[in-house]
Amino acid sequence: MGQRERALVSPPGGAFRGRVVVMDVGDVQRALWRIAHEVLEHNRGAGELVLVGLQTGGVWIAKALAEVIGPVAGAPVPVGSLDVAYYRDDIGLRPVLPVAATEIPVDLDGAMVVLCDDVLFTGRTVRAALNALCDLGRPAAVQLAVMVDRGHRELPIRPDFVGKNLPTRRGEMVDVSPDGVMLGEMVETGPAAEGPAAEWQVGE
Amino acid sequence: MSGRHLLGITDLGVDGIDEVMRLADTFVEVGRRPIPRVPALRGKTVVSTFFEDSTRTRLSFEAAAKRLSADVMTFTGSSSSLNKGESLRDTVLTIAAMGADAFVVRHGCAGVPAQVAGWLDQAGGASVLNAGDGAHEHPTQALLDCFTISREREARFGARPARPGVLRGLRVAIVGDIRHSRVARSNVLAFSALGAEISLVAPATLLPPSLAGWPVEVSHDIDALLPKCDVVYLLRLQNERMTEQFLPTLREYTATYGLTAERARLLGPSTIVMHPGPIRRGIEIAAEVADSPVSVITTQVANGVAVRMAVLYLLLGSGAPIGA
Numbered sequence: 001m002g003q004r005e006r007a008l009v010s011p012p013g014g015a016f017r018g019r020v021v022v023m024d025v026g027d028v029q030r031a032l033w034r035i036a037h038e039v040l041e042h043n044r045g046a047g048e049l050v051l052v053g054l055q056t057g058g059v060w061i062a063k064a065l066a067e068v069i070g071p072v073a074g075a076p077v078p079v080g081s082l083d084v085a086y087y088r089d090d091i092g093l094r095p096v097l098p099v100a101a102t103e104i105p106v107d108l109d110g111a112m113v114v115l116c117d118d119v120l121f122t123g124r125t126v127r128a129a130l131n132a133l134c135d136l137g138r139p140a141a142v143q144l145a146v147m148v149d150r151g152h153r154e155l156p157i158r159p160d161f162v163g164k165n166l167p168t169r170r171g172e173m174v175d176v177s178p179d180g181v182m183l184g185e186m187v188e189t190g191p192a193a194e195g196p197a198a199e200w201q202v203g204e
Numbered sequence: 205m206s207g208r209h210l211l212g213i214t215d216l217g218v219d220g221i222d223e224v225m226r227l228a229d230t231f232v233e234v235g236r237r238p239i240p241r242v243p244a245l246r247g248k249t250v251v252s253t254f255f256e257d258s259t260r261t262r263l264s265f266e267a268a269a270k271r272l273s274a275d276v277m278t279f280t281g282s283s284s285s286l287n288k289g290e291s292l293r294d295t296v297l298t299i300a301a302m303g304a305d306a307f308v309v310r311h312g313c314a315g316v317p318a319q320v321a322g323w324l325d326q327a328g329g330a331s332v333l334n335a336g337d338g339a340h341e342h343p344t345q346a347l348l349d350c351f352t353i354s355r356e357r358e359a360r361f362g363a364r365p366a367r368p369g370v371l372r373g374l375r376v377a378i379v380g381d382i383r384h385s386r387v388a389r390s391n392v393l394a395f396s397a398l399g400a401e402i403s404l405v406a407p408a409t410l411l412p413p414s415l416a417g418w419p420v421e422v423s424h425d426i427d428a429l430l431p432k433c434d435v436v437y438l439l440r441l442q443n444e445r446m447t448e449q450f451l452p453t454l455r456e457y458t459a460t461y462g463l464t465a466e467r468a469r470l471l472g473p474s475t476i477v478m479h480p481g482p483i484r485r486g487i488e489i490a491a492e493v494a495d496s497p498v499s500v501i502t503t504q505v506a507n508g509v510a511v512r513m514a515v516l517y518l519l520l521g522s523g524a525p526i527g528a
Contacts, residue, residue: 083230086242086272086517095523101233135239 016175018182022166025179028147031163032061035145036068038161043112046073048140050111054129055083055099057118057176061147064178065116080104082115087128108137114161118176120146123157147176209321209332210515212341213393221394222368225351227514228507232355234271235510244521245272248305253296253320254335255281255311260481260505261335261345265308268512274520277304296320297327305520306331314338314386331519339384339445345480346390348511350398352478352504353435361474372399377429379405379461380439380488383412384446387480388439392420403429405461409450410441426461430470438463438479438488458487468493476500 023031043049046069053062059081066077085098115129126144133142147163152170166174168183175182207215216224234242250269254262262278269276279299286295296307307324309317309332317334324330336342354370357363366372376395382388382404395402396419403421404411411422423429430436441457451457458464463477468490471477477489477499485491494501 086230086234086244091244091521092523097522098227098230101230103233131243135241136237 014186014188016173016184017187018175018184020183021180022148022174022183023164023181028163028176028178028180031147032064033068035161035163036065036072039065039114039143039145040069040072042143042160046070046075046077048110048112049073050078050080050104050106050108050113050139052080052082052104052113052115052129052133054115054117054125055081055102058116060178061118061145062114062116065114065145078106080106082129082132084125084128084132087132089124089128102132102136104136108133108139111137111139113139113142114145115142116145118147119174120144120149120157120159120162121152123153123155126157127155148174148181150174208325208329208519209317209334210343210519211317211321211332211334213343213346213390213397215343216347218368218397221347221350221397222370224347224511224514224518225354225367225370227517228347228351228510231271231510231513231517232507234513235506241271241273243273244517245269245274248272248274248520249277249303250274250306250308250516250520251277251279251299251304252308252335253279253281253299253310254308255286255292255316256336258310258335260508261310261342262308264505264508265333265335265344265512265516267509268516269306271509272513272516272521274305274516277302292316292320293323296323300324300327300330304330306333306516308333308335309337310335311337314340333515333519336386338386339389340386341390341393342386342480343390343394344508344512344515345387346394347515348504348508349391349437349478349480350394351511352500352507353476355507356476356500356503357434357474360476369399371395374400374434375403375432376400376435376437377403377405377423377426377433378437378439379426379463381410381441381450382406382439383410383450384442385439391437392418396420400435403433405429407451407457407461427467427470430467430475431472433472433475436463436471436475436477438477438483440479440482440484440488454487462487463489463493465490465492468496468498471498478504481505 051062051066053059062079066079070076081103083098083100083102085096088096143160145161146159148166149159149162150166150168173185234240252262252265266276309320314337316337317332321332334343354365378388403423405423405426479501483489483494
């Protein structure tokens with residue numbers, strides 16, 4: 001699970017402990033190349049295309065996709081970032097604070113928006129993002145690109161472009177970064193915990 | 205804001221002020237959208253209870269609450285059952301019984317918001333936001349002033365704010381009726397918490413009876429200070445609170461302390477002029493200075509909505525423990 005989701009889900013003082021490396025740095029890069037070309041194929045070019053990364057885990061993915069799509073399409077693709085904190089449905093149930101201001105550099109009216117995120121889980125973040133987009137303009141279409149689809153949807157939402165389908169148990173966590181994807185879980189790190197969190201140390 | 209209320213600047217601490225400013229940045233962006241509204245406080249009810257006249261603070265709080273999708277109820281002291289003899293406590297508990305999540309309270313007496321907070325703590329536990337109490341505090345004005353200084357210095361001079369302590373090293377002169385000003389009290393607390401050096405400029409009669417413990421310098425010579433200041437913060441003479449003769453004449457005040465067009469030429473190239481409003485042209489500030497580019501008075505008002513959205517969201521929505 002990406003940084004944003006982890007911050008929201010983790011118990012105070014918890015840390016991610018990786019167990020299985022699901023994708024390495026090369027796998028992530030190849031998935032980005034493939035998704036970039038799928039986006040171009042699906043939209044028949046990059047005209048009207050706007051990549052919008054969800055804060056925080058989706059922002060680097062949107063930028064990385066733009067770096068591939070731009071040269072192939074022959075023109076730079078606009079990249080934006082969207083923070084959906086104020087649209088979440090769990091405000092009041094747990095601490096919800098935005099991490100950064102939303103930045104969309106172009107008018108979204110008529111745009112082909114590709115929402116980018118690291119992990120698709122319950123679908124509630126994407127629901128919030130769709131509502132936020134509707135307040136920012138009227139895109140011609142909205143598509144969804146994610147690096148990992150881990151299942152457990154709670155809303156009728158499906159991705160258009162997927163890096164990897166990863167069956168998980170509900171209590172597990174998925175950590176996505178440009179360096180790779182790791183499956184693991186959150187562990188309590190109270191004052192009694194021994195040593196530093198074993199992030200990116202355990203693999204197979 | 206470790207507690208549920210915002211009664212004064214000290215409730216926040218440096219980290220709390222910083223968090224309000226960080227969120228206000230996100231709400232400025234919301235305000236620029238085609239639909240400047242987010243659903244963050246859906247289902248919450250905010251009551252504005254103003255026992256004293258107000259234009260910008262009441263409208264600003266109400267706009268902020270509406271842009272967060274909260275429901276807004278408005279209470280005005282002068283047209284209420286207070287005139288029939290109902291006590292303040294009964295009035296507050298009556299409104300609370302209708303289901304309110306936050307009270308925005310302005311009152312002519314210092315301490316009323318704290319008193320209301322005490323009653324509400326025992327009756328359902330709504331939040332209280334002080335919108336100005338007597339000559340005590342006006343914390344959201346101070347927050348929007350800090351936010352405006354930080355943003356304007358970044359926009360005009362490329363000064364990247366280093367947080368926390370965004371006003372570190374800045375020289376601020378607060379000029380005018382300090383004695384009756386809750387804005388001055390909140391601003392002295394907020395500006396000094398963020399690292400600014402503060403000078404109070406006023407005739408001796410318009411300074412508080414004691415400044416013991418205030419982190420300020422006092423001056424009676426505005427002409428000497430103007431070239432050295434980064435921010436000149438003007439205050440209105442509060443005639444409605446003046447119970448005795450504090451000044452010989454208004455003309456003498458303007459001649460000695462007013463920011464006239466001639467005086468404005470003494471301002472440094474990177475100085476901004478602020479005023480909490482309402483301004484009285486020709487008395488504390490000349491009309492042409494108020495309308496000139498050095499003045500950020502309307503920017504303060506615009507930023508007020510975003511800052512009050514940040515405060516309302518932190519108190520009612522975020523669920524996050526922050527502040528002192």
